[in-house]
Amino acid sequence: ETPRLDAISGVVLIADQKGNYKTLSHRQSGLYLEGNVKSIVLITLKEKQLLVAGQNNENIKTYTIN
Secondary structure, three states, X not given: OOOOOOOOOOEEEEEOOOOOEEEEEHHHHXXXXXXXXXXXXXXXXXXXXXXXXXXXXXXXXXXXXX
């Protein structure tokens, strides 16, 4: 049997003002979201920036940006 090969550990895309993107691996960014992340949003709450991630059949997870 062949194992599934449809998942990656992901990348972070950093955009500049010219519309170019730089990619960062999870090792470079420090962000590793295990599992099947379906959506992620950035919110600002009391001068803190948070990433809020949603996954199938899992609780919502939040991460503080330093």
